[in-house]
Amino acid sequence: MKLQRKNGLRATALGALAVTGALVLTACGSDDNTSGSSGGSGKATAASNISCEGAKGKLLASGSSAQKNAMDLWVKNYMAACSGVEINYKSSSSGEGIVAFNQGTVGFAGSDSALKPEEVAESKKICKSGQGINLPMVGGPIAIGYNLSGVEDLTLDAPTIAKIFNNKITKWNDPAIAKLNEGKSLPDKAIQAFHRSEDSGTTQNLGKYLGATAKAEWPYEAEKKWPAPGGQAASGSSGVAAQVKQVDGAIGYFELSYATSQSIPTVSIDTGAAAPVKATSENASKAIAAAKVKGTGKDLALELDYATKAEGAYPIVLVTYEVVCSTGNKSDTLSTVKSFLTYTASEEGQKVLSDAGYAPIPAEINAKVRETVAGLN
C-alpha cells in the first residue's frame, strides 16, 4: 500500500516535470519565433541603426490600442538595443492617452484620430511655448471580412457596404451585390452584419470612409459609437472576427491582422480603379500616400483621401498618431522620446509594420515625420 502510494507520487512528479518541461520549452520556442521573424532584423541592425543617444531611464506612454502590436514590437527591439532604457506603452484608448498627455503624465500619447481643437488648446498648458502635435506613425487597413461558403474573392463598393451595414441590403444574392460579382453564384442567404459593441476608433474610421464615399447611403456622423440601427454587435476586433468566422452569411470589419491570422476572406473594394483592390498592407500604404497633410506648422495630421481611385490603393485605412509637444517637452524624457520616435519613424522601424499586419507610412510623409522628430525640443 505504502509502496504503491510512493509510486503514484513518483509518477505524478514525473508527469509534472514533463508538463513543466514542455511548457518551458514551448515558451522559449515561441519567444524565439517572434524575435526571429520580426525582432531579429531589429536586433541585427540594432548596433548600427538604433541610436540610443541621450536616452535614459523610464519613459511612460499611453493611448490607442489599435497600434498596440506595432508598439510592442518597437519597444522590444528598442529596449534590446538600448540597455538601461525602459519604455512602457499602456495601450488603453486614444481618449485616455490624450487625457494623460494633457495632464503631463506621459512622454507621448498614441491616438487613432488627430487632436481636436479643444485638446490642442489644453495641451498648451503642458507644452511650454508650444502645443501638442500629431505625428502619423502607423497605418493600417481595415478589412471587411465575410463568411460565405462557396464564394471567393467577393467585391463590394462603398454604397453597397453602406447599405449592408445599414440593413438596406439583407440578402447575399441582392442585385447590387450580384452586379459587382458577375459570374459568381451568390446564395439566397440572409446577411448578418456584425459591428463593434464598444466605442472604437476602427468604427470611427470606417464611418469616415463611408461618409466620404457614400454620403447618400451613410448619413451618420463618424463617431466611435456604432451609429446605424440593426445588425449585430460583438466586443472588440477579436470578437467581431470570431463571429464572422463562426456564422455562415456573416460580414464584419476589423484590422487586417485579424483576418490574416484567422484566415478570414476579405472583401476587395471597387473604388472606381481598373481592378478591385484587395486589402493588403502595400495597398493601404498606397492610399495613405494620397493623403494630404492638413496640420499646420510642425503638426502632421493627415487628411486621407477616402475617395481615391488610384490603382491598387485600398481606401479603408486607419492612421494612428503619436502625440508630442512641438516645443517644451519635459526635459527628463525629451531625449528618450526623440531617440525612440527616431527609431519608429526610421526605415527599420517602418519595415517592422508590414510583418505585424500594419501599413508603413509612405516615404514622403515619413520624411517629414523624421524631420519633425529631429527638431523636437
Add this chain to the structure above:
Amino acid sequence: MVSTTPIEPMDSPPPGPAGAVTGALAARSAATGRAGDKVFLALSRGSGIFLLVLMASIAVFLTYRAAMALTENEGNFLTTFDWNPAGNPPVFGIAVLLFGTVVSSVIAMAIAVPVAVGIALFISHYAPRKLAGPIAYVVDLLAAVPSIIYGIWGALFLVPYLEGLNLWLDHFFSWTYIFEKTQVGVARSLFTVGILLAIMILPIVTSVSREVFLQVPKAHEEAALALGATRWEVIRMSVLPFGRSGVISASMLGLGRALGETMAVATVLSPSFLISGHLLNPGGGTFAQNIAAKFDEANELGRDALIASGLVLFVLTLLVNGGARMIIARRKEYSGANA
C-alpha cells in the same frame, strides 16, 4: 447556519439579526463583565458600523458622480433609447438597460428556480445516499467556474446550439409575440442571456434550497407519513411549506448574481439600444454589460454617466432585496429558526 438566519444577499447590510445578537451580547457582558465578551462586542459592533459606513460612502460617491453626469445630460435619463455621452450634445438614458436587466433576470429566475428546487428535492429526499453526495458536489462546482468562462462557453457553444431551439420556438410559439423571431441572426439575444444566467445561478439556489429541505423536522415528515401520505404528499405538505422562505432567500441570492452579471452577458449578448418584446431577436443590454463595454473608451462625462447607471442598478438591487426580506418576514412561522 442556513436554518437559523435567512441568507443575506451581499448588497444589503443585515440590520435585524446582527443587531439582535449584538444586543444580547451587550446584556450578557454587562452581567458577567468578562474581558473576552467586551472585546468581542467591540469587534462585532465595529464591523457592523464599518459595513454601514462603507455602504454609505459608496452611495455618496455614486450619487455625487452621477449628479455631475445628469446635469450635463441633454436627453431624459429615464426614457432615452441611446447612450452617447461623448456626443454633442451628450445624450444618454437607461430605459433599454433597465428593461434588459429585468427581462434577462426574470428569464433566468423562471428557468433556474424550478430546476434548482427539483435538484434540491431530489438530492434531499429521493436520491440514494451514494448518488446525492456527488450530484450536490457537481452542482456546487458550477459556482466555482468564473463568469468569463461561462461567457466564452456561451458564445462558442451555447449560441450556435440555441439556434435550433429558437427556430422551433418561433415555429410553434410565434403567436406568443415574445417568441416571434422577426430578425435574422444568431441567438445572441436576451433569451440566450437568460438561459446562461440560469445556469450560473443554479448552484447557489440549489445548495441553499437543499440545506433548507434537509432542515425539515423529521417529526413533521413522519407525522405526514403516519397519516398515510405518499412521498410526494409529504413533500407538498411539510417540506415545501417549511422550506418556502429559504427557497425565496436562495432565489434572491441568485437574482442578485443575475442582475449584476457582467462578463458573461457582455460576451454573449449582441447589444443594441432598442427595446424589443421579441426576446429571440439579438439586441438589448444590461447595466453591468453596458458599463463593461463602454468604460474603456469613455471620456470623463461618459464615466460619470456609467456611474449614474450603476447607481440605478444599486437601487434596483436594494429594492429587490427589500422586497425579498418583506416576503420572508411575512412567513416567519415557517422559518427554520422556530422549528
